[in-house]
Amino acid sequence: MAKDPVTASTYSRRDALRLMAAGGIACFAAPNLLGKPAFAETAKPTGRVVVGLSQEPTVFNPLMAHIEVDDAVHFSVFDALFRMDPKGVLQPNLAAEVPTQKNGGISEDGLNWRIRLRDDVRWHDGEPFTAEDVKFTLELITSPNFRAWRTGGHSLVRDITVVSPTELTWRMEEAFAPYLSFLAETFMVPKHILAKEADPNTAAFNQAPVGTGAFKWAQRVAGDHIELVANSEYFGDGPYVERLVFKYIPDMTVLYTQFKSGDIDLVDQAYITADHYEEAKTLPGRVVTLEPGASLESIFLNLEKPQFKDPAVRQALYAAMDRKAIIDAIYFGVGTLTESFMPKESYYFNPNLPAQQFNLDRARQILDEAGWVPGEDGIRAKDGVRLSFNNSTTSGNNLREQVQQFLQQTFAEIGVEMKISNMPAAVMWGEFWLKSQFDSAIAGVTYLIAADPDATNRLHSSAIGAKGGKGSNTAQYSNPEVDALLEKGARTFGPEERREIYNRVQEIVRQDLPFLPLFASTNVLGRKEGLEGFEPNANTRTASWHAAGWRWQS
Amino acid sequence: MRGFLLNRLSQSLVLLLIVSVIGFVVLNLIPGGPLAQFGLDPSMTQDDLNRLKEQLGLNRPLWMQYLDWAWRLVQGDWGHSFRDGAPVLDVIGRHLVATLLLMGSSTVIAIAIGTWIGIRGATHRYSVFDYLATVGAMVALSIPTFWFGLLGIYVFSLRLGWLPAGNMYTIGDGSALNYLHHLIMPSIVLALVHVAIWSRYMRTATLDVISQEFVKTARAKGLSERRILMKHVVGNALLPMITLAGMQLPSVLTGALVTETVFTWPGMGRLFLDSLGYSDYPVVMGLLMFSAILVVLCNLIADIVVAIIDPRIRLS
Numbered sequence: 001m002a003k004d005p006v007t008a009s010t011y012s013r014r015d016a017l018r019l020m021a022a023g024g025i026a027c028f029a030a031p032n033l034l035g036k037p038a039f040a041e042t043a044k045p046t047g048r049v050v051v052g053l054s055q056e057p058t059v060f061n062p063l064m065a066h067i068e069v070d071d072a073v074h075f076s077v078f079d080a081l082f083r084m085d086p087k088g089v090l091q092p093n094l095a096a097e098v099p100t101q102k103n104g105g106i107s108e109d110g111l112n113w114r115i116r117l118r119d120d121v122r123w124h125d126g127e128p129f130t131a132e133d134v135k136f137t138l139e140l141i142t143s144p145n146f147r148a149w150r151t152g153g154h155s156l157v158r159d160i161t162v163v164s165p166t167e168l169t170w171r172m173e174e175a176f177a178p179y180l181s182f183l184a185e186t187f188m189v190p191k192h193i194l195a196k197e198a199d200p201n202t203a204a205f206n207q208a209p210v211g212t213g214a215f216k217w218a219q220r221v222a223g224d225h226i227e228l229v230a231n232s233e234y235f236g237d238g239p240y241v242e243r244l245v246f247k248y249i250p251d252m253t254v255l256y257t258q259f260k261s262g263d264i265d266l267v268d269q270a271y272i273t274a275d276h277y278e279e280a281k282t283l284p285g286r287v288v289t290l291e292p293g294a295s296l297e298s299i300f301l302n303l304e305k306p307q308f309k310d311p312a313v314r315q316a317l318y319a320a321m322d323r324k325a326i327i328d329a330i331y332f333g334v335g336t337l338t339e340s341f342m343p344k345e346s347y348y349f350n351p352n353l354p355a356q357q358f359n360l361d362r363a364r365q366i367l368d369e370a371g372w373v374p375g376e377d378g379i380r381a382k383d384g385v386r387l388s389f390n391n392s393t394t395s396g397n398n399l400r401e402q403v404q405q406f407l408q409q410t411f412a413e414i415g416v417e418m419k420i421s422n423m424p425a426a427v428m429w430g431e432f433w434l435k436s437q438f439d440s441a442i443a444g445v446t447y448l449i450a451a452d453p454d455a456t457n458r459l460h461s462s463a464i465g466a467k468g469g470k471g472s473n474t475a476q477y478s479n480p481e482v483d484a485l486l487e488k489g490a491r492t493f494g495p496e497e498r499r500e501i502y503n504r505v506q507e508i509v510r511q512d513l514p515f516l517p518l519f520a521s522t523n524v525l526g527r528k529e530g531l532e533g534f535e536p537n538a539n540t541r542t543a544s545w546h547a548a549g550w551r552w553q554s
Numbered sequence: 555m556r557g558f559l560l561n562r563l564s565q566s567l568v569l570l571l572i573v574s575v576i577g578f579v580v581l582n583l584i585p586g587g588p589l590a591q592f593g594l595d596p597s598m599t600q601d602d603l604n605r606l607k608e609q610l611g612l613n614r615p616l617w618m619q620y621l622d623w624a625w626r627l628v629q630g631d632w633g634h635s636f637r638d639g640a641p642v643l644d645v646i647g648r649h650l651v652a653t654l655l656l657m658g659s660s661t662v663i664a665i666a667i668g669t670w671i672g673i674r675g676a677t678h679r680y681s682v683f684d685y686l687a688t689v690g691a692m693v694a695l696s697i698p699t700f701w702f703g704l705l706g707i708y709v710f711s712l713r714l715g716w717l718p719a720g721n722m723y724t725i726g727d728g729s730a731l732n733y734l735h736h737l738i739m740p741s742i743v744l745a746l747v748h749v750a751i752w753s754r755y756m757r758t759a760t761l762d763v764i765s766q767e768f769v770k771t772a773r774a775k776g777l778s779e780r781r782i783l784m785k786h787v788v789g790n791a792l793l794p795m796i797t798l799a800g801m802q803l804p805s806v807l808t809g810a811l812v813t814e815t816v817f818t819w820p821g822m823g824r825l826f827l828d829s830l831g832y833s834d835y836p837v838v839m840g841l842l843m844f845s846a847i848l849v850v851l852c853n854l855i856a857d858i859v860v861a862i863i864d865p866r867i868r869l870s
Contacts, residue, residue: 048725048726050725056828058635058637058638059637059639060638065592065602065606067591067592068595147606147610148602149597149598149602150598150602151601151602152599201609202639206638207638207640221648222638222640222645222648222649222820223821223825223828224652224721224722224818224820225725227725245725247721248820249720249818250815250818250827250828251815251816251818254719254815254816254818257707257711257712257719257720258719258720258721260712261711261718261719263718263719263720263721263724425586425590426590426833427585427586429586429590429593430586430587430590430593433593434593434600443594446596447596449596449597450597457596465600470599470600470601471599471600472596472599
């Protein structure tokens with residue numbers, strides 16, 4: 001097989017749909033659809049890209065528990081069966097095709113899966129990559145002593161059978177469509193190295209990983225940087241740069257300063273802070289853009305608190321939020337208005353939700369009609385419940401603190417008392433958050449796992465941690481119709497059918513308002529002029545998801 | 555001498571035991587814990603968190619965790635980092651070199667300049683130099699290091715472009731000159747505070763010696779001021795400074811948190827801050843024990859050195 005581009009970049013939403021419908025032939029169709037850079041075959045990787053990160057990547061075994069910032073390294077050193085492209089469409093990576101019910105890769109009942117692999121992939125040490133490696137990887141994740149990251153989906157896999165070096169099958173305990181997306185974040189590890197280890201948690205591999213990816217491990221200077229070199233034998237498109245360096249810079253201001261001074265070629269996690277955006281835009285020789293992220297900044301309401309049980313209260317509070325002013329005045333214009341928890345870049349985003357209108361009179365009217373009457377102190381009450389609550393977030397996050405003060409004032413104007421009670425991150429996001437001990441909280445959270453539209457973990461009534469559930473539905477949201485839709489969505493494989501289901505979920509959630517959206521997170525990305533092939537991807541957690549395609553303009 | 559050593563060693567062991575117990579308890583009292591970093595990650599379910607907790611042994615009673623840790627430590631096993639799985643001593647070793655480089659050079663600068671200013675201030679008491687030195691020391695002590703650091707970066711890196719804005723070296727250039735170029739600003743910024751402290755102590759110690767009878771005697775014998783200063787005053791004034799150096803030496807190895815952050819220097823101070831941030835218990839405890847051992851050792855060495863140099867003191 002020829003060297004194919006791993007990802008697509010120039011097709012429209014309609015093309016994307018057609019691709020998904022075509023299913024298995026996608027990988028054969030993609031190269032023709034896209035065309036291919038003329039110099040791809042001839043260019044020898046040259047130059048170096050230094051990526052700045054504000055946290056230090058430390059976990060290099062991609063299957064072990066890790067945080068977002070580690071993804072930057074994983075996506076460059078390893079490959080998964082599939083990759084999620086910027087349009088939210090799965091593309092084959094190590095697999096020769098994305099299995100669907102139409103191409104027979106997934107049985108009609110969704111229980112039997114068959115994966116076909118590429119036959120031209122080698123590990124960085126020269127050993128061939130085969131179906132045995134895939135089997136080993138999936139079994140390692142669920143082995144009891146291994147400190148694995150996400151086990152959701154993987155724990156449903158049974159009877160993995162290697163049919164041939166390029167084909168394997170397995171059975172799922174129940175139909176679970178999101179697993180396809182999960183596999184796009186499940187990087188394959190080499191059996192021939194890890195199977196020999198007595199304890200995979202402390203294997204030498206974890207400090208010097210061997211993958212199949214576009215870049216090979218070179219060295220790590222702990223606390224400072226990680227250096228990768230081009231894998232000239234890479235089966236996919238690229239790499240074009242010879243060295244890829246991930247530099248750890250622990251302070252956001254220093255991160256920006258080093259971007260300004262030219263030490264950093266590209267700013268990844270946690271990007272350029274909003275307060276530097278205006279200045280960054282004017283820097284000569286730098287390209288600074290606003291790119292949507294996957295998370296939603298919103299006010300979580302604890303629906304089990306008596307103040308928030310009445311939908312009228314939630315609607316009134318939402319109407320009393322001047323979101324435009326918050327974004328412009330506090331967030332330096334960095335943030336995108338949205339009505340949905342689904343990122344706008346997702347194929348499943350519902351663009352037809354009613355838009356919130358900031359209107360204090362309307363807010364008062366809603367509360368009046370619902371019977372919330374102002375008491376002597378001006379605070380409304382109904383049936384002995386005063387419309388007063390605490391709002392919490394990480395202390396020291398000064399932008400959020402300004403939002404709180406802003407809302408405190410506007411809420412007071414409609415007879416609602418909001419008190420500010422912030423705590424350090426470790427306290428805030430521990431039991432207090434997970435077990436829903438807050439009244440209301442400002443949080444920026446992602447609803448999707450691996451960009452799959454299934455938001456069961458945050459919206460299903462069985463996912464309420466405070467009620468013994470095993471998810472993070474911290475608003476304690478419970479709606480039988482949403483539950484049923486989420487269950488159906490997780491069993492349904494066709495993208496179009498799924499889109500209908502999740503569009504409906506978004507409609508109901510917009511109506512119920514278990515959380516009040518402030519804005520969709522927006523990242524300020526910066527890179528040097530002349531660095532080409534860079535593509536942001538809100539469906540991954542890192543800006544370095546496709547460093548294989550980066551190149552310096554010659 | 556032997557009795558003195560045995561006595562000090564047994565005292566030190568008790569001290570280390572107390573430090574380790576307090577450190578362990580306080581560390582575990584801090585809310586959050588090593589799994590808090592996954593709190594906002596939707597893909598880690600409560601089941602996954604419980605599983606990790608058990609795998610890391612964090613669901614056992616605290617005393618059991620402590621005994622397990624302490625018993626391994628006694629056997630020479632410092633444990634593995636929760637973050638990258640590397641042995642704790644390796645983790646410390648990787649950061650120690652960077653810190654030694656930075657702290658070593660700044661200490662040398664600080665001692666050299668500080669001693670000179672201190673002596674000169676004492677011999678030219680109430681002169682313009684002395685006043686300037688006093689005011690300068692006050693300023694250096696009262697302005698935070700990070701401010702000096704940022705000011706330096708702004709002036710010398712962003713405006714003038716003479717010095718790098720941070721980092722230990724340019725990636726891809728490992729030459730000694732490159733290291734030196736990167737070392738200039740952080741070591742001077744760090745030295746500022748130490749110069750101030752050192753010069754104040756040195757001035758007081760020198761004044762103390764100058765007023766002694768034997769200095770008057772030397773003057774009466776008609777020795778030159780220079781000879782008195784070099785032969786009689788400085789040597790005696792430096793004695794208390796050895797103890798001070800013994801107290802400062804551990805900080806040379808445990809790093810400078812703020813300066814290392816501002817200049818993105820991959821040293822021990824930042825390792826400590828990061829490990830604390832992620833509740834990486836084995837590394838935090840390792841660093842705590844490492845610095846406790848250093849403090850004990852350095853004080854011991856300082857005492858012995860003073861005894862050897864000063865014949866009036868006998869260790870018994």
